[in-house]
Every structure is written in C-alpha cells, then in structure tokens.
Amino acid sequence: MTASASLTVGAVIPVYNHAVPVVRVAQALRAHGLPVLLVDDGSEPVCAAALDRLALEDGIELLRLPQNQGKGGAVMAGLTHALGLGWTHALQIDADGQHDTTDVPAFLAQAQQHPDHFICGCPIYDASVPKGRLYGRYATHIWVWINTLSFAVRDSMCGFRIYPLAEVVDLLRRTRVGRRMDFDVEIAVRLVWAGVPVINQPTRVRYPEDGVSHFRVLRDNVLISAMHTRLFFGMLWRAPRLLWRRWAA
Template sequence: MSASPVLRPLIVVPAWNEEQTVGETVREIRGVMPEIPVLVVSDGSTDRTVHIARRAGARVLVLPFRLGVGGAMRAGFRYAVRNGYDAAVQVDADGQHDPKQVPALLDELGQAEVVIGARFCEQQDGYRVSGPRRWAMVLLSKVLSRLTNTRITDATSGFKATGGQALPLFAEHYPDEYLGDTVESLVIAARAGCAVTQVPARMRPRRGGEPSHRPVKSAIYLGRAAMALVLALIRRWDITPVPVPQLRPAVEEGVP
C-alpha cells in the first residue's frame, strides 16, 4: 500500500515510556508502508522506548526531557521541514491508530492542509465516549466546525496528516499546552488560512501502557477542555507567512 505519488511523507510517532507498544507499532507501520520513513520522537522517555524503536527500524529523535505530545510533534514537524518532507502524519505509539488508514489521510492533502482521522463520523461504529468527556468533544467540535468552515466531528483526534502551508506553520507555532496539539492547533491553522478536513478513522484498543486520560478524570476534562478552547480563541499569535521549503534529500541516518 503506497501513499500519493505527489507527496513525500514522514510518519511521526510521539512516544513517552512506550516500551511495551512502540516496537510493534513501528513494525506494523513499516509492514504496511515500507516506503515511508518512521520517526519516533522519544518525549523524555526513561524506559527502553528509544532502544526498542531503533531495533524495530525507526529513526529516533531523543528529547532530553518531557515536553508533552505537542512539544514532541513540533520537534517532528521541524525534522520533516529540515529534511525536505512535504507531509507528516501523526500515529500514536500505543497502537490505537491503524496504519492502513494513513493513505486515506494523505489522499485528502490535495484538498486540505490538515486532515483529521475522525472517530465519530457517521460511517464509523464501535468507538464510544460518554459522559462529560463526550460533552466536551461535542462542544469543541461545534465551535471548531464554525471556525474552520467545515464539519468536524472529532476535534481531539491525534490521528492527523499535515502538509502544505500547515507543515512549516506547525514547525514554528505548534502549541504544547494542554489540548494544544488538538484544539489550539486547529485554531492556529484556521486563522492562518489553512484548509482543514476530516476522513473516517477507526480506533483500536491500546496494546499496553497507561492511557493518557482515565475515566475518573472525565469531569475535570470537561472543564479543562472548555478553558483550553476559550484561551485558544482569545489568544493572539504572531503568525507570519512561512514559505513552503524546497524539497531536498532527507537525512538517511541520525538526527541533526
């Protein structure tokens, strides 16, 4: 299975202490799309994430301390821009994202610059969120749909493809605050004039490790999500136009 021939994509896998899952995730990605390089960004991991990712065949960018998913992805975007890639696809290390769906995201980059793998499209079934967490997702999706002038059903999905003007934009301005990598990044993209769209995506159970959000924190999540949205909407950014870089050969070994 290959990606669109007009793109030179990079798979970016942010990972924090994912030694239980990252190896299998990298091997699965490479098995499905052997022609697309995989970059694991170790977000201050203190376990064997780096060693296992390298053994599985990934390039590894090692951050000396934890920045969060947003900080790890900004590092991945910068690596992509500096090494001549014109698209970056976020795939989580825990195995919940199916690599077979990556080409569907890349195909839409011809029509948009940010493509979300949405868990709550009408075509999807089997993935359910209830209670305050679901209420927060509905609120975020309604507001961001209006802001981006397109229907968004899953504003907090971490399964995304980024290309065009959004790639160098995120390399410089991708936020690392709470929900910044999802909610605030979409606000930044919309305000910079980047087109956003979504495609259906199925989520799978985690292969192991600890989930980022536990059910007991759902009520807190609702309040924090609403606050994150308000701050994203009122915050001002110094976003200047960023030229899309000319393609040049990627660094085949190591990370500069």
C-alpha cells in the same frame, strides 16, 4: 503545491511510556512504506530501551527530548525535525495503538490528491470507547465550530492526521500553541484560521483493554478550557475575514 507535486510523507509518533504498542504501530507504518520518526518525550528506561531497539530498524529514526514536553511539545519537535529531513508531509499518529493503521493508505491517497490540505481523522468508534470520553468530546467540537465559524473540522481531537509541513511549521514558528493535550485541537483551529483547507477522513478507533492514557482529567480539562477561551477571543477579531471567506466560497 499542486496535485502533481512530489510528496515525501513520513510518520511522526510522539511516545511517552508506550513500550509495547509503539512497536506494533511503528512496524505497521513501515509495512506501508513510510519512514518513521519516533519522538521520545522523556520516557522511562523500559520504554526508552524499546525505542532504542526500534531505531536500529531500517527506516526508523529516534528523536529524544531531554525531558517531558507534553504531547504537543513532542509533536512540534517532530514536525520541525521532519521538515529538516526534507519531508513535505507528516502523518501524526498516537503510540498507544488506538488508531487503525490499515487506514493509512486512505490518508495517503487524500494527501496525494490534495497536497495543500490538512487531512484530519474523523473517528469511527467501536464498543470499546469509554462513554464519558465519547460524550465529553462534543463540548470541544462545539467550541471548535464556534471558534472557526464553520464545520470544517468534524473532530479536532483525533491524533491521526496528515499535515502539509511547510505550512504547519511556519505557523508554529509564528504562533504560540499549547504543548500538551490541547495541541491537537488548537493547531486544527489555527490551520483553519490560516486558510488551510481541511479534509475529514473517516478512520476506525478502538481503545485497547491494556491501553495507557496520559490524559489527566483536572489538569488537561483546565488547559483545554483556557485554550477554548483564548481561541474565542482570537476568533472575534478574525470573524469578518472568516465570514467573508465562507461567503466567497
């Protein structure tokens, strides 16, 4: 794909019981001219009904999973469906409203100029960020830098990003990737391993006072720790190629 290639970009939003904020997020994305694919990850009736109403609006489609798959499972289903819709790129964004949709044009501009790149959000936090979560992210950052033998991805946990769909869906078909909160990190590492170049796009992030987090401290930290271990051993046999690529660059 070249910089002059025609891009078809849409937004994929994994949703699990975010009935109120997802409406604002979806409508803000439509205001930027993006088609929106909502992926209902087994939401409860109140949220499911809100998504049904949203799907009646122009440019918004609903993909409903029969049972909860986890954030990663919902994103993977959405990306695969989006490729089937003929999209070339997908903008992933969380449903809880923490990402600043006014930054969408900056992400789209990067994708237009660099269509073969993975555009990864790099958060700029305000005072609303919980300090424990902010500092806890650095353990993952360090592991990602080790497992890619690079600083290519500055923040692998940010759920605001643009994927080149052909590359990422092909990777998902060939590789088992974590289906829950480990997905965002693992797919970023594996895209680097696959040679997909990365652009770190600064973006503002806030934590709404009424925000609902589905991060389960014990379960998800165990999943993420197991993922880092698995990726570390995957890195070891890839290390010569990764180091050669850095040297050649």
